[in-house]
Amino acid sequence: MPAVSVRGLVRSYGSVRAVDGVSFEVEAGEVFALLGPNGAGKTTTIEILEGFRGRDAGDVRVLGIDPGDRRSGQQLRSQLGVVLQELAVEPFLSVRQVLRRNAGYYPAPRGVDEVIGLIGLEEKADAKVKTLSGGQQRRLDVGLGIVGNPALLFLDEPTTGLDPAGRRTSWELVRKLASEGTTVMLTTHYMDEAEALADQVAIIASGRIVAQGPPASLGGRDQGAATIRFRLPDGVTLPDLPAEVTANEQSVQLRTDRELELLYELSRWALEHDVRISGLTVSRHTLEDVYLQLTGGDAERFQSESTAGEPAPA
Amino acid sequence: MSAGSEPIVAPRSALGELRLVLRQVGYEQLTFWLNPVGAIFTVGFSVLFVVMLGASAGSSRVSYLHNVKLVQYYVPGFIAYGVMSAAFNNLAISVVIRRESGLLKRLRLSPLPTWTLLSSILLSTLLIAFAQVVLLLAVGRWAFGVHPPAGASGIAALIVVLVLGGLSFAALGIAMSTLIPNQQAAGPLTSTVFFVLLFLSGLWFPLKSGSTLAKISTFFPIRHFITAVFRTFSHPGASAWAGSDLLIVVIWGAVAAAVALRRFQWAPLRT
Numbered sequence: 001m002p003a004v005s006v007r008g009l010v011r012s013y014g015s016v017r018a019v020d021g022v023s024f025e026v027e028a029g030e031v032f033a034l035l036g037p038n039g040a041g042k043t044t045t046i047e048i049l050e051g052f053r054g055r056d057a058g059d060v061r062v063l064g065i066d067p068g069d070r071r072s073g074q075q076l077r078s079q080l081g082v083v084l085q086e087l088a089v090e091p092f093l094s095v096r097q098v099l100r101r102n103a104g105y106y107p108a109p110r111g112v113d114e115v116i117g118l119i120g121l122e123e124k125a126d127a128k129v130k131t132l133s134g135g136q137q138r139r140l141d142v143g144l145g146i147v148g149n150p151a152l153l154f155l156d157e158p159t160t161g162l163d164p165a166g167r168r169t170s171w172e173l174v175r176k177l178a179s180e181g182t183t184v185m186l187t188t189h190y191m192d193e194a195e196a197l198a199d200q201v202a203i204i205a206s207g208r209i210v211a212q213g214p215p216a217s218l219g220g221r222d223q224g225a226a227t228i229r230f231r232l233p234d235g236v237t238l239p240d241l242p243a244e245v246t247a248n249e250q251s252v253q254l255r256t257d258r259e260l261e262l263l264y265e266l267s268r269w270a271l272e273h274d275v276r277i278s279g280l281t282v283s284r285h286t287l288e289d290v291y292l293q294l295t296g297g298d299a300e301r302f303q304s305e306s307t308a309g310e311p312a313p314a
Numbered sequence: 315m316s317a318g319s320e321p322i323v324a325p326r327s328a329l330g331e332l333r334l335v336l337r338q339v340g341y342e343q344l345t346f347w348l349n350p351v352g353a354i355f356t357v358g359f360s361v362l363f364v365v366m367l368g369a370s371a372g373s374s375r376v377s378y379l380h381n382v383k384l385v386q387y388y389v390p391g392f393i394a395y396g397v398m399s400a401a402f403n404n405l406a407i408s409v410v411i412r413r414e415s416g417l418l419k420r421l422r423l424s425p426l427p428t429w430t431l432l433s434s435i436l437l438s439t440l441l442i443a444f445a446q447v448v449l450l451l452a453v454g455r456w457a458f459g460v461h462p463p464a465g466a467s468g469i470a471a472l473i474v475v476l477v478l479g480g481l482s483f484a485a486l487g488i489a490m491s492t493l494i495p496n497q498q499a500a501g502p503l504t505s506t507v508f509f510v511l512l513f514l515s516g517l518w519f520p521l522k523s524g525s526t527l528a529k530i531s532t533f534f535p536i537r538h539f540i541t542a543v544f545r546t547f548s549h550p551g552a553s554a555w556a557g558s559d560l561l562i563v564v565i566w567g568a569v570a571a572a573v574a575l576r577r578f579q580w581a582p583l584r585t
Contacts, residue, residue: 086416
């Protein structure tokens, strides 16, 4: 049984379809990222799964429970961990007091000291929350999300506003939880975050899923043309090569779908003519290329051409 | 509907439910008292008012109110004020702050049952009010010689009036919170409404019946609540009950509860 299963989910605000026919599944034990620009429908989708918001249409199961069914709400919430987009921590209680209070809401919570260790706040355990730095408060927020020992953890933009070190710490924590078997569903608008953490990524734009798959092959980025970049010494011109060549002051770029042969040609030419080639890279689409292509100006076209929610080649 | 998953939350026993409520009341109290500015502002004000007004009133009497000494009006008056400031003013502001900072939403997403949270907040509010009442009774008795209601029926009347009044004004406070758009507006809006109505209701100067202010204040619950508390002090025995005044307060509370239930929001309004 998947941890989360969503079929044809629709939610409108007035005449705006914030979520417009979204379907996906999150397998148990997986880290699943919902990636998209602001206003794409990420938070609305998450809030429907949490049972906080109702839906207009579609079939939703979270841990086998329909989150729209109020009677099983408490049973569902006792197995969920939630970290909201906004920081929400009592300012006047200590770290330990807040964690102990919330632990008591759950049937089988983690130990408070264990959580304090996991979020790395041992030194601040008895400090009032309002004396913590923004990053430390954010970590406490995550601690409140996991204190109930959830089977499924929702992280709504967990690293927005954190410095690079804080992001790395949060990523480590997510990986650790995932390795212990917690299913994690996160939203983010950071490409590198989705790439670093997620087993599966769904890109959402204007309420529709426009691509879905493992981050390495999302949008077919493991196939198709590659880009070879390098620098040439001044005054040297390339011979004719079977590729689309563009050059600017910093580098030369060759686009090709036969990169191995092209590299061979390039190397042979360089060695024969004793040309020094520097800064050589070979890359395919970055996730950012895919994302911008799918959510940016081209998103409309892409949506009309492809069936929304069609899975990308795995 | 949820076939395939066994309920892992066993229904709690009544004792377990009660323990959960008391536990939450404890944390509500901790949260209130650990915020020194809020605690002093809410609890200290009523005592400060009584000391200042009681001292400046000296031995002056109110000819149109059974010719009682002014301080004999102020002590029950500010007991009513203390209950209202905890239940209306403080509760309205703190609900807005908790809602807008996402604390209510987070609680809503935890398995803590809504009714447990609500009853804990109400109980905690009554406790804060009760702390002020005890302080004011002591100050009134020992500093100004104002005797608290005596006898079983007088004490019972005082307790019933304060509990029903406290719950009614708490409902008004929560209803008020639903009308406030953001944290910055919470203090100014609530306090303005509160203090204007307090003034109209004759908290600082007892109103002459038949005066314009007295007629205006009849529409609002504050004067009726002050009158009901005052009566438990001034009328010993069975006549300590100001039934119609208390009824009007409770009707206001019931209407407010209906508004609160209809309009209450868990998530910040700004998003």
